[in-house]
Amino acid sequence: ATFGLGRPATADEIAAWDIDVRPDGVGLPEGSGDVTTGEEIFTDRCAVCHGDFGEAVGRWPVLAGGQGTLSDDRPNKTIGSFWPYLSTVYDYVHRAMPFGDAQSLTADETYAITAYLLYLNDIVDDEEFVLSRDNFLEVEMPNAEGFMPDDRMETEFPVFVKADVCMENCKDAVEITGRAAILDVTPEETRARQLKEAVDKAKSGTAADAVTVDSAPPVSLEGGPAGTAAPTEQVAATETAPAAPTADAAPAETAAPDPQLVAAGEKVFKKCQACHQVGEDAKNRAGPQLNGIVGRTAGTVEGFKYSKPMAEAGANGLVWDHAELSGFLTKPRDYLKGTKMSFAGLKDQADIDAVVAYLSTFAAD
Amino acid sequence: EGDPLITELQDWNHVLGDGVDANPYGMPSRHEAHVKRRSVEWLTADPVSSVNFTPLHELDGIITPNGLCFERHHGGVADIEPAKHRLMINGLVDTPLVFTMQDLMRFPRENRVYFLECAANSGMEWRGAQLNGCQFTHGMIHNVMYTGVPLRLILEEAGVKTNGKWIMPEGADAAAMTRSIPIEKAMDDCLVAFKMNGEALRPEQGYPLRLVVPGWEGNMWIKWLRRIEVGDQPWHHREETSKYTDLLENGTARRFTWEMDAKSVITNPSPQAPILHSKGPTVLTGVAWSGRGTIPRVDVTIDGGKNWHEARMSGPSFDKSMHRFYYDFDWDGTPLLLQSRAHDSTGYVQPTKEELRQFRGVNSIYHNNGIQTWYVNEKGIAENVEIS
Structure with a gap:
């Protein structure tokens, strides 16, 4: 029995949302792209996080290399070494990338990026290689056979399902073989430390326990060792076009900003950090670096590919003073139709004032 | 003579507090500000695609307050x-x-x-x-x-x-x-x-x-x-x-390792929740769960697995839900090695980390349900350790 709820979906609605791609090729759209074109797009849209050759910046995923390392002590799981199906690459790149601008890539661009990723992983070696729906299924991924179904019920269950467990005198001696304190990677926790200090003060006695040190580097969610230094290449030249001082400059640009407001703005800026950097090593990511943004002419950071409307707004004299930034940040897409900035906006004017105050503390280089 | 908190008039004993609607959608007491989700910055590349963690050591019972449910x-x-x-x-x-x-x-x-x-x-x-x-x-x-x-x-x-x-x-x-x-x-x-x-x-x-x-x-x-x-x-x-x-x-x-194996952890004492009193009556508590059913039983050891004690389960036991356990004991003030071991309704017993490694090595990332050990020193301070 049904309830007669809902309504039939239209063909256009299904087409708009049904973007998934499967290993058998179902869902692949018409289109094609070659390695060389893919390299250009990748350099422009992806390299800021994944590195020019898929080697990754900071803790972003490594996309290339690692073949033959899966049984190593520290495996390097990349598209080439680990991913079983090429369709997953296409689906994911189109579905969720670039980070902060999902579903902005056309079918041709996605084919081209996918082709370039095959090239970076030595799965194709011809820069002229063109990937399309027609030859997509011919590409075999190196680790296609590397997966098996969950076998816990067959392998582990017979051992871990126990009718009886030992309750008394189960072992003679116990030794500490490793301790987290050695690594000291737990986030600074004021209260825990306060508690410990309080306990230390309140009680006497000293701890004297021998331990074996396990000094392996910490392991992160992404599987790689944590705390690896971010690459230092960074810092592209950021010759911002010097903005002409404007007569109607907002107070934030003339008076020194309120330190409390700046501190609040630093918190608000966390919402922006996925795409924008400030400070000494700031460079362009999904969005342009923001040193000197307050007072800067719109669309003028060197090396950043702006949307056409943004570039035009700058050419027409838009300068990012407090009022203009306020308008933009309230609802970017209403303020400037066609902007690439995929950010919903800051609802609270206090947040906007704070973040503008924070940004005003970063001068153009 | 006596506790000034009793013998002297306190602010809250004579000054009126907030009326209704001061907080139309209520928040916890300001004295609970330390009870919050926390993240580990080095775990992921960016806070927008990241995770934070439920403060299990601050909770009791089996229900997680909505504002403390971890985010991923x-x-x-x-x-x-x-x-x-x-x-x-x-x-x-x-x-x-x-x-x-x-x-x-x-x-x-x-x-x-x-x-x-x-x-x-x-x-x-x-x-x-x-x-x-x-x-x-x-x-x-x-x-x-x-x-x-x-x-x-x-x-x-x-x-x-x-x-x-x-x-x-x-x-x-x-x-x-x-x-x-x-x-x-x-x-x-x-x-x-x-x-x-x-x-x-x-x-x-x-x-x-x-x-x-x-x-x-x-x-x-x-x-x-x-x-x-x-x-x-x-x-x-x-x-x-x-x-x-x-x-x-x-x-x-x-692949397709969907079910969560039976697991438990002692939430108190634990590194963020040291024993603050001296020897005597001590409440040890924790949570246990299984993706395959209920948790009829949890065992607890305070001597690193030499001897185990069946914990006291308290609170409702729902299928595929968290369960609360307690072990009430007299702490003699000497160091402790604490572990808990969950049994689920299929008869599965939570394995040690070493038993798991025998099957899976150390690169699985996911589905680590091994037994957790806390070392508590004579001051009551707890830390995360592994033992033989």
Whole structure:
């Protein structure tokens, strides 16, 4: 029995949302792209996080290399070494990338990026290689056979399902073989430390326990060792076009900003950090670096590919003073139709004032 | 003579407090400000695609308060106006359908309590003790009561074709999260939920709509649920190939490891919750859960596994829900090595970390349900250790 709820979906609605791609090729759209074109797009849209050759910046995923390392002590799981199906690459790149601008890539661009990723992983070696729906299924991924179904019920269950467990005198001696304190990677926790200090003060006695040190580097969610230094290449030249001082400059640009407001703005800026950097090593990511943004002419950071409307707004004299930034940040897409900035906006004017105050503390280089 | 808190008049004894409506949507006492989710910055590349952790050591009972449920999202928290939200069912169905939130509220609904555990919970501990605090080692879990519509009813409304063997739920967020789920599970106990603990889902938990996949890894509980496609085979998308597959020592990986194995952890004492009193009556407590049923029993040791004691279970025992256990003992002021060991209703007994490593090596990342050890020194300070 049904309830007669809902309504039939239209063909256009299904087409708009049904973007998934499967290993058998179902869902692949018409289109094609070659390695060389893919390299250009990748350099422009992806390299800021994944590195020019898929080697990754900071803790972003490594996309290339690692073949033959899966049984190593520290495996390097990349598209080439680990991913079983090429369709997953296409689906994911189109579905969720670039980070902060999902579903902005056309079918041709996605084919081209996918082709370039095959090239970076030595799965194709011809820069002229063109990937399309027609030859997509011919590409075999190196680790296609590397997966098996969950076998816990067959392998582990017979051992871990126990009718009886030992309750008394189960072992003679116990030794500490490793301790987290050695690594000291737990986030600074004021209260825990306060508690410990309080306990230390309140009680006497000293701890004297021998331990074996396990000094392996910490392991992160992404599987790689944590705390690896971010690459230092960074810092592209950021010759911002010097903005002409404007007569109607907002107070934030003339008076020194309120330190409390700046501190609040630093918190608000966390919402922006996925795409924008400030400070000494700031460079362009999904969005342009923001040193000197307050007072800067719109669309003028060197090396950043702006949307056409943004570039035009700058050419027409838009300068990012407090009022203009306020308008933009309230609802970017209403303020400037066609902007690439995929950010919903800051609802609270206090947040906007704070973040503008924070940004005003970063001068153009 | 006496405690000045008693013998002297305190502010709150004579100054009037706030009236009603001072806080139309109430918050915890300001003295509880330390009770909060926390993240570990070095774990992920960016806070927008990251995780924070439930402060298990500050909680009791079995229900996680909504504001403390750990968050894991891959493209930030989607901000969706419920009137603009749609759920589409398409693929191998008789009639592809679109539902509004109002439509969904007209289906018969159910209330059920389930734990949601991220498959990567304790994933940083495979190679050894690493983080000091059960919030960080075990805090990718929460346990709430969901109100929602059985997924079966919604799928039946569209009419699943006989060759429809899998579903693919998809999120409306900027990550458009997808997973493949076999139709048997979809028709069994999955819910399309809109409430948690009686109130609307929190935005970070998928407001206005999320999938509930009882007992299975949290990544499958698609948040901001906007579409469910029915197909004849799995999609093998990024979250079930590149991620959420378990790499074994020999270089092959298990996939579709959906069920969460039985697991437990002592939440107090623990590194963030030292013993603050001297010797005498001491309450040890913790939580246990299993993706395959209930937890009829938990054993506790305070001497590193030489001797075990059956813990006292307290609170309701629901299928695929968190369970609360206690072990009340007289602490003699000497160092302790604390462990808990869960037994689930299938007879499965939580293994040691070493037993798990025998099967899986140390590169699995996911599904680490090994026994946790806390060392408590004579001052009552606890730390994360491993023992022989």
